[in-house]
Amino acid sequence: xxxxxxxxxxxxxxxxxxxxxxxxxxxxxxxxxxxxxxxxxxxxxxxxxxxxxxxxxxxxxxxxxxxxxxxxxxxxxxxxxxxxxxxxxxxxxxxxxxxxxxxxxxxxxxxxxxxxxxxxxxxxxxxxxxxxxxxxxxxxxxxxxxxxxxxxxxxxxxxxxxxxxxxxxxxxxxxxxxxxxxxxxxxxxxxxxxxxxxxxxxxxxxxxxxxxxxxxxxxxxxxxxxxxxxxxxxxxxxxxxxxxxxxxx
Amino acid sequence: xxxxxxxxxxxxxxxxxxxxxxxxxxxxxxxxxxxxxxxxxxxxxxxxxxxxxxxxxxxxxxxxxxxxxxxxxxxxxxxxxxxxxxxxxxxxxxxxxxxxxxxxxxxxxxxxxxxxxxxxxxxxxxxxxxxxxxxxxxxxxxxxxxxxxxxxxxxxxxxxxxxxxxxxxxxxxxxxxxxxxxxxxxxxxxxxxxxxxxxxxxxxxxxxxxxxxxxxxxxxxxxxxxxxxxxxxxxxxxxxxxxxxxxxxxxxxxxxxxxxxxxxxxxxxxxxxxxxxxxxxxxxxxxxxxxxxxxxxxxxxxx
Numbered sequence: 001x002x003x004x005x006x007x008x009x010x011x012x013x014x015x016x017x018x019x020x021x022x023x024x025x026x027x028x029x030x031x032x033x034x035x036x037x038x039x040x041x042x043x044x045x046x047x048x049x050x051x052x053x054x055x056x057x058x059x060x061x062x063x064x065x066x067x068x069x070x071x072x073x074x075x076x077x078x079x080x081x082x083x084x085x086x087x088x089x090x091x092x093x094x095x096x097x098x099x100x101x102x103x104x105x106x107x108x109x110x111x112x113x114x115x116x117x118x119x120x121x122x123x124x125x126x127x128x129x130x131x132x133x134x135x136x137x138x139x140x141x142x143x144x145x146x147x148x149x150x151x152x153x154x155x156x157x158x159x160x161x162x163x164x165x166x167x168x169x170x171x172x173x174x175x176x177x178x179x180x181x182x183x184x185x186x187x188x189x190x191x192x193x194x195x196x197x198x199x200x201x202x203x204x205x206x207x208x209x210x211x212x213x214x215x216x217x218x219x220x221x222x223x224x225x226x227x228x229x230x231x232x233x234x235x236x237x238x239x240x241x242x243x244x245x246x247x248x249x
Numbered sequence: 250x251x252x253x254x255x256x257x258x259x260x261x262x263x264x265x266x267x268x269x270x271x272x273x274x275x276x277x278x279x280x281x282x283x284x285x286x287x288x289x290x291x292x293x294x295x296x297x298x299x300x301x302x303x304x305x306x307x308x309x310x311x312x313x314x315x316x317x318x319x320x321x322x323x324x325x326x327x328x329x330x331x332x333x334x335x336x337x338x339x340x341x342x343x344x345x346x347x348x349x350x351x352x353x354x355x356x357x358x359x360x361x362x363x364x365x366x367x368x369x370x371x372x373x374x375x376x377x378x379x380x381x382x383x384x385x386x387x388x389x390x391x392x393x394x395x396x397x398x399x400x401x402x403x404x405x406x407x408x409x410x411x412x413x414x415x416x417x418x419x420x421x422x423x424x425x426x427x428x429x430x431x432x433x434x435x436x437x438x439x440x441x442x443x444x445x446x447x448x449x450x451x452x453x454x455x456x457x458x459x460x461x462x463x464x465x466x467x468x469x470x471x472x473x474x475x476x477x478x479x480x481x482x483x484x485x486x487x488x489x490x491x492x493x494x495x496x497x498x499x500x501x502x503x504x505x506x507x508x509x510x511x512x513x514x515x516x517x518x519x520x521x522x523x524x525x526x527x528x529x530x531x532x533x534x535x536x537x538x539x540x541x542x543x544x545x546x547x548x549x550x551x552x
Contacts, residue, residue, distance in 0.1 A: 002351055002352050002353065002354045003351075003352055005351040006348045006349070006350075006351035006352045007348075009344060009347050009348040009351055010337075010340075010344075010348045013340050013341065013344035013347075013348070014337065014339050014340060015339055016339060075337060076337075079335070079336065079337045079338065080332055080334060080335035080336075081335055081336055081337055081345075082335075083297075083300075083302060083331055083332060083335050084335055084336070084349055084392055085349075086300075086301075086302055087300050087302070087323065087324075087327075087329055087331075088323060088324050088349045088352040088353065089323070089352045090300075090301050090317055090318040090320065090323055091318065248297075248302065248303035248304060249297075249302040249303065
């Protein structure tokens with residue numbers, strides 16, 4: 001409990017945290033609204049998932065939240081505060097667990113804020129263009145909107161794990177961008193069997209299933225996809241823990 | 250359990266560089282132990298090993314008889330200042346301390362107390378990035394004092410402090426020791442140690458070259474002599490030689506190496522020689538220190 005309080009103090013006492021949070025919400029909701037408008041304009045009635053369109057907000061938001069997760073640990077290395085932090089809390093596993101808990105909590109709250117805000121703005125945009133929009137009462141919609149927050153919390157933890165494993169802000173952000181954006185973009189250049197596999201099982205692609213209402217044949221279910229993401233995040237986190245535990249601080 | 254820091258065969262290798270080589274020492278409570286050595290001698294490494302920040306390659310170091318990582322209440326046991334700049338520049342001094350304090354369930358009141366103790370209460374809500382090195386040192390000392398610990402370690406604490414700050418820190422170290430605490434202070438300045446320390450741990454090239462009281466250290470290693478001037482220098486020289494003195498002549502003075510000022514005074518008086526000057530001279534501590542660490546550099550000699 002003491003460690004959680006300490007980590008929360010570290011987290012909330014930086015102006016950059018609040019700045020990033022505000023930027024994430026604004027950018028996320030803005031992108032969500034834009035994407036909803038674009039989707040509505042090209043509406044044909046086929047494969048229409050207005051919820052997923054408004055959840056496009058997470059494409060950008062995941063980067064900001066991931067970076068927040070990276071900085072939770074790499075800023076301690078960069079500024080040298082790892083030394084006083086570890087002197088006060090020499091059990092490194094507990095320190096990392098406290099960081100993860102505080103970050104997951106904050107990312108979840110922020111993620112829900114983004115999810116609901118972009119859902120309502122997105123649906124308002126779609127409704128304004130006289131295209132069928134979604135309501136929270138429809139099957140799977142509430143799960144998809146809450147799923148946006150869950151997805152972002154997982155990406156925040158991914159950032160923390162990458163930060164712990166690489167101990168460098170630049171390295172960890174590079175890995176984060178690769179995992180969430182670059183590798184996915186490259187998958188279309190791969191042979192078809194590979195790219196099919198990637199579209200299905202790449203951790204962040206699979207994880208995003210939780211924010212969709214429609215499920216095309218052959219696609220993973222929302223929770224199956226999210227579990228793959230969580231397993232991946234756990235593996236990266238374990239690698240980060242191993243580095244923190246064994247290397248000289 | 251006494252509040253000692255104990256190292257046994259403590260060794261740390263970074264790559265192929267041996268930073269700390271087979272150290273054995275015990276830092277005792279109730280006195281200021283000066284950890285003295287040139288830059289790069291292994292002082293900071295040793296302190297990092299004590300705190301469990303780095304793992305020793307061989308050997309062992311304990312505080313309170315336990316490894317640092319196994320301490321139940323680390324902040325209440327050891328207070329340490331290793332690097333004054335180790336705070337997030339965007340965080341206020343008060344929040345920096347609060348985050349550390351909370352790990353041990355210490356509240357805001359104690360944070361305000363230590364801030365006042367180090368004279369930073371007026372800048373408590375300023376961001377640490379705006380602090381001078383001296384202010385950062387004070388913040389680091391405040392952090393070390395949070396848990397009111399019986400064991401304290403300070404790495405080069407007077408760096409960057411103004412003269413008033415230096416005087417304050419010397420007083421603080423001695424006060425902490427007088428309260429029965431174990432205080433280990435590192436410095437590369439012998440003169441600083443002479444004013445603060447009761448006991449010396451001298452380190453050169455990763456090895457302990459002396460572990461002794463400050464006074465004994467000076468007596469043993471200080472090139473003490475008595476400077477004598479007199480009108481009848483030739484006569485005095487003969488008298489002192491007869492008494493078995495080892496002498497050096499220096500234009501119009503004698504450096505007497507193995508007689509005390511009192512003995513010289515008596516001999517001179519016995520012969521009716523009027524002395525113009527009779528001054529015991531202590532070799533500068535820096536000289537002693539240089540001589541010691543030089544030899545450790547050249548020959549890799551241990552104490």
